Amino acid sequence: MKILELQKQVDNIKDENFEISNIVFISNVVLEPYLEPCLKMMFAGDEYNIFLKQVLYDDYKSELNDIIFDNCNMFVVFLNFDVLVDDIINIIARGEKNSLQVIEEMYSLCEALYCYLKQNYETTIVWFGFEDYYCQYKNVVGHVSLSGWLVDKINIKLAEMIATEDVLVDTKEMIAEIGINNAYDINSKYRWNAPYSKIFVEEVASEIKKQHKIVNNVTPKCIILDCDNVLWGGILSEDGFGGIHLGRNGLGRPYYDFQRFILTLYYHGVILAVCSKNDLSDVKKVFNEHNEMILKEEYISCFKVNWDNKTENIKEISSDLNIGLSSIVFVDDSLFEIEAVKKFLPEVIAILYDRDSIYNELRCFSLKKDINLQQIQERVTTYTTDLQRKKLRAQHDDFELYLAALEMNIDIHLAKEIEFNRIAELSQRTNKRTIGMRYTLSQIKEKTKKESYKLYSVFVTDKFSNLGLIGALGIDGRVLDLFCVSCRALGRGVEDKMIKVLHEYEIDDMLFKSTEKNEDLKLIIQTVIKK
Amino acid sequence: MDKNILEKICQIVNLNIESEELGIEQIDVDLSLIGMSSIDFIRIVVALEEEFECQIPDSKLLISELNTVLKMYQVFIQCMR
Structure with missing residues (x-):
């Protein structure tokens, strides 16, 4: 598709009710003219309106970026190795530097950028790893690594730094998927420092969308x-x-x-x-x-x-x-x-x-890479024991007698830091018993830094199983900004107990976002607030 | 001057620059003064090259060489010949 047609399609997107997401793209190369229109088209499918701010790698510390960085929902870092390290193979060949020194230097540059972003902003970072498929020397030396797999070694070090809290994308795997010969645009490389082809830029946009969905837990369950x-x-x-x-x-x-x-x-x-x-x-x-x-x-x-x-x-x-x-x-x-x-x-x-x-x-499916086996097993057990709960419910006409027979214990306490990840996940997964506010782990961490903010975890056990952390409450001064209960725990009066906690605070407002399934909860909480 | 080509250039410029719509009466307006960034410039040039099925010389790939609709018109007419 021609760029003009793509731009017209973008122009025709009716995005008045779309959720807005600001992405800052830090790079030492240009991925235009295709990156922004591709992103806008791809995200429009999920009803997101993307605002892309492109920042040159050399300028990332500039104060001019402060406002856009502050409002950013996701950082994307894409550094081209060939541009970052000029003539690496000849530098090593004539003994100016050895591989280890290059690895350390490159890692230090990346570490400086990563630490700068982490220290100043609580926002997810999606970092595209280095690739060296552009290298033309394979034509004369064959498919052997002239630099001792230098780029791979740097990527391994980057993974140790980045992959725990953020995302390191395997750029080489992306290029392999579309084919090396399809990934580059030599013409654009020399015209405006845009070395990658339209096909590859579309893959980059697709990967950014994938990671955005994972961060926001937009996935079938x-x-x-x-x-x-x-x-x-x-x-x-x-x-x-x-x-x-x-x-x-x-x-x-x-x-x-x-x-x-x-x-x-x-x-x-x-x-x-x-x-x-x-x-x-x-x-x-x-x-x-x-x-x-x-x-x-x-x-x-x-x-x-x-x-x-x-x-x-x-x-x-x-x-x-x-x-x-x-x-x-x-x-x-x-x-x-x-x-x-x-x-x-x-x-x-x-x-x-x-x-x-x-x-x-x-x-x-868009799934987080981190696995919590215990949580998964708890969840599966809950679903399988739900059938037993349904049978028990059928045996009791009176709801209170049913709850008593269930031997339920609801524990609501101020959330511990170890629970933040699960709370963020809950805020994103629940659609029915929620006021609709979705938060990432970074956002939850940021909120809890404020003294006026109170975050509660809700744990439920009953005679059949331990359901674990299935609800959360967040109160910012006099505003309720988080209320969510997992569908696994519905129909047991958990929400009533959470609402009792609200009575302990003078809440006069709440943040609400419709999920098309949560209007009844809105009415319940509004009634509580009015009282 | 070919009005169709001028209108096409204006259409592409207007799609890429967030400012008041330019018409063919404003072919001398300096686009860099009404908000054309370097990325907008790349998008406009690529769109024009695809539309007119030609590639302009690298020597013309400077904002100063193509910062008005008129300059774009002149370069692309030359290119298409």
């Missing part, structure tokens, strides 16, 4: 999987336990690999459910007894295995797990089932299983 020809090859009810294809070799290998991938999603917080037209006992036998099954029953929060309509089953899964349809991905090998879900449940992301394209389709 649950994946519902068919079984036959998705988790194993063949039809279980026809081929039998011994006739399905699943394993490290042969016909079963694609399904084995797919299960490994799904397990990775599980370890990154995605809830797994199964929806299959089969006999439940046969399916559970495969999960529990087949030697090559990667996914075990314990990883699955809900089984809907019967001969009923899958659309209805998906609705039941949504209800049982208390997860909105728009947070669900459904994978099936049947075009009929996929089309039915697309028609009757358009909020669900329905994906047709195809061995070669399925991994690309699952890009709809």
Whole structure:
């Protein structure tokens, strides 16, 4: 597409109600004319209006940047190694410097920038690692590293510094994905210091969007999987336990690999459910007894295995797990089932299983790289024990008697720093029992520095399980700016106990943002404030 | 002067510079004085080169050489010939 057409499309975006996000892009090269229009188009799809401020690397400490840095929602750093270190191979060749000295010098430059940003601003940094695929010497020396994998060594050091709290993007992997020959634009490099091609800049924009979604926790929460020809090859009810294809070799290998991938999603917080037209006992036998099954029953929060309509089953899964349809991905090998879900449940992301394209389709997930196994196991346990809670509820007409039978304990205390990450995650994931304010970890940390700010954690346990940290309250002086409860804990009076805490403060206002599902909470809290 | 080409240049300039819309009567206005940044300049030149399917000489890739609609017109007419 020509740049003019792209710009016209950007101009036609109706962004009056979009959320605004300010991104500061610090670089020693130019990624225009494509970066900003690509970003605007990509983010418009998620109803974000992006304002991109491009700052030259040499000027990052300039006071002129103070205002734009203060209002920044995300820093993106993209430093081109070739521009940063002039003629590195010849410098090393004639002995002016050795590799170690270059690594230290480059690391120091990066450390100075990183520390400057971290010390002055509480904002996520997405740092694109160095790449050296531009190097032309491979044409004469072959594909051997002339500099002793210098760039890779610098990237490893950068990862140790950056990757704990922020994001280091593997730029070399991005270039490898599109092909080295497609990543560069020699013409633009010499005309205006813009060495990268339009294709690569689109990849950069796509990666920035991905990281933005991860930081803001914009991702489906649950994946519902068919079984036959998705988790194993063949039809279980026809081929039998011994006739399905699943394993490290042969016909079963694609399904084995797919299960490994799904397990990775599980370890990154995605809830797994199964929806299959089969006999439940046969399916559970495969999960529990087949030697090559990667996914075990314990990883699955809900089984809907019967001969009923899958659309209805998906609705039941949504209800049982208390997860909105728009947070669900459904994978099936049947075009009929996929089309039915697309028609009757358009909020669900329905994906047709195809061995070669399925991994690309699952890009709809945007998952934090850090894994908290304990939290994941707590969450899965809660979902599976929820069915037991529903049974208990059905046994008690009176709600108070039900709560008593549940033996629930609600602990609300001033939040500890170790809980901030979970609180930030909760603020971003909840859609129903929330006043709609979303915060990143950095923002939560910033708030708690103020003496007037009170942040509360809400923990719930009952006779079935420990639900962990499932709610949070934030009060800034006389303003309520955070109120959220996980859907896992709804229907137990947790919100009532949180509202009692509000009575201890003279609150006369609240920040509110509609999620289209939280209007009733707004009314409840407004009533409390008026009192 | 070719009015169509002038209008196209004005359209592309207006899409890229946040200021009052320029018309073909304002072909002498210094664009750097009404907010054209170096990045706006790159976007305008690339858009014009794609529209007119030509590449202007590198020697002309200076804001001072292309800071008015008229200068852009003259350079691109030359380029298209």
